[in-house]
Amino acid sequence: MLKSIQEWVVLFIIVSLLVLVGNWIGYEVMPLAALPGLLVLVGLGLIGLIIHKALPFKKIPSVxxxxxxxxxxxxxxxxxxxxxxxxxAQVxxxxxxxxxxxxxxxxxGRSWTDFAKLGWKTIIIGMCVLIGSYLGSAIIAEIILRIQGVI
Incomplete structure (x- = not known):
């Protein structure tokens, strides 16, 4: 279980750094202002994962x-x-x-090497899917908001 906890901590650190940067750039919340909230969320996540691993009820998800x-x-x-x-609330x-x-x-893909083996075409397809999903969502939101008279 110690190995799992170490892996979770490393993953939480990486994700936390990305969250702090994204929160700062996208929502103009300074990293030091968001850090306490992020530490609470990381702590909750880590404790929840440890509880899930320690208890015998494996049918209940850690979330x-x-x-x-x-x-x-x-x-x-x-x-x-x-x-x-x-x-x-700052995060x-x-x-x-x-x-x-x-x-x-x-x-x-289970690993970065497997992801890299998929090739550059997969990245282009993925970007097209993401752009299409974004544009589709934006168009639907625009239509609904106009029908409701919000915009």
């Missing part, structure tokens, strides 16, 4: 433990609840999702 822990520590009246909510959801989804996409 359930993480969600329950997050829910518990933010219940009004819990110690430090207000501070935790204040800190985590934008999309700044978190971007590096995690990038890692998930790459890990589908």
């Amino acid at each position: 359930a433990y993480i969600g329950i822990l997050g829910f518990i520590i933010t219940i009004p009246g819990m110690p430090f609840q207000e501070k935790i909510v204040e800190w985590t 934008n959801l999309l700044a978190i999702a971007t590096p995690i989804l990038a890692y998930a996409g790459i890990s589908i």
